[in-house]
Amino acid sequence: MLNSRREFLKAAATTATLSAVPAAGAAPLRWSPGISSSQIVQLFKRLPGDLALSIYAPAVGGRSLRVRYNSSKMLFVASAFKAYALCEALRQIDSPDVVHTLETTPLTLDVNIWSPGSPSFNPPNLTGTVFERATMEAMITSSDNTATDMIMKLAGVNNIREFVSSIGLTQTLIPDSTRAFGAYLFGAPDYLTITWYDLLDYIENVAKGMTVHPFLNNVETLASSADDFVSFYSRALTGAFFQHPETLNEFQRILTLCDFIYLVPLPTGVSAYAKSGNADTTDFHARSFAGGMFVANRWVFFAFILNWYTKDASDPDTVNSFFAAINQSLTIVRDSLSSDRQLGCWL
Secondary structure (H helix, E strand, C coil): CCCCHHHHHHHHCCCCCCCCCCCCCCCCCCCCCCCCHHHHHHCCCCCCCEEEEEEEECCCCCCCEEEEECCCCCEECHHHHHHHHHHHHHHCCCCCCHHHHHHHCEEEECCCCCCCCCCCCCCCCCCEEEEHHHHHHHHHHCCCHHHHHHHHHHHCHHHHHHHHHHCCCCCCECCCCHHHHHHHHCCCCCCCCCCHHHHHHHHHHHCCCCCCCCCCCCCCCCEECHHHHHHHHHHHCCCCCCCCHHHHHHHHHHHCCCCHHHHCCCCCCCEEEEEEEEEECCCCEEEEEEEEEEECCEEEEEEEEEEECCCCCCCHHHHHHHHHHHHHHHHHHHHHHHHHHHHCCCC
C-alpha cells in the first residue's frame, strides 16, 4: 500500500528513490580461460524474485562473448523502456541538423500532459514551453514521466510500437503513456483519458493508495526482456537505426546522462550508455538497467532486470546486492577484454 500522494509520486510511477551502492567487499574476478559465464550468473543467484540478464560482446577477430540467464523472459522494466521512445523520436528527425531541430522544437508543458513521477518538470508547479532536447534529457537523466509522455505524444505511441515490432523485439510492451499506466495500475476505469487532478483524486480517495492491477500485465505496462534490450542496443548504439552520424551522436550523448551509470556504478575506464528503471511499493519492487559500454576498442551490450516481492516499502539490501553484482560482472568483462587486447588475442 502507498500511504500518501507523496509516496506515489516518488515511487509507484516507476521513479522510485535510488539507494546508494557500497563498494564491493571482494576484489572483482578476472576473466580467464578457466572462468565460465556461469560464474557471472552466480553473482546474482542469491537475489530474490525473477532475474534476467544478458551480456553480449560481438566478435572482433575471434569469438564473441555471451552470458544469458532467463534472457527471453518478459519482465517489468519500469523506465528502461524509455530508450525505445528516445530512439524512435530521434529517427523521425534524423538529419545532419538534428540538434538544431531538437533545440528549436517547442513542446507544451501543462496540465494536459502532467504525469506522476516527474522530478524535473515537477507538476503542478511548472507550465509553459520546453524544447524537445531538454525534454529528452529529462526523460533519461531523471526518468521524468511528464517528459516521457511529451516525447511519446510527439513521436506517436503507435509509431514507437511499430518500430519495436519492426526490429524483431517480441517480448516488449509499450504503454499508451506513463499517466495511463499509473491510472490502470490503480484501477481507474478511464485510465486512457483521465485528467491529472482526477488521477490524484482517484489514487487517494478511491484506490486509497492500493494498486489494483499487477505491474506486469497485458493492458498497460512497461515490459521487455533482456534479449530484446541487448538486440536493440547492439544495433542502436552502433548506428543501425540512423542514417546520419549526428543523430547517433545525440542518441549516445543523451544516454550518457543516465544516473544509474554512476549509482551502480559501472566500471571505471569505460564509455557507458544506458537507461535504468525502478519501482517500489509495499508488495512489488523492480530494478532494470540496460545499455552498452565501449572498452578496449570493443562494444559490450548488457541488460539486467530484477522483479521481486516483499511486504516492505523499500528493500535496500536487495537493491545494493543487485547493483554490486552488475558492477562486478561488468568489471569481469572489462578486465577480460582489456587483458586480451594487451595480449593481442580476442575472445
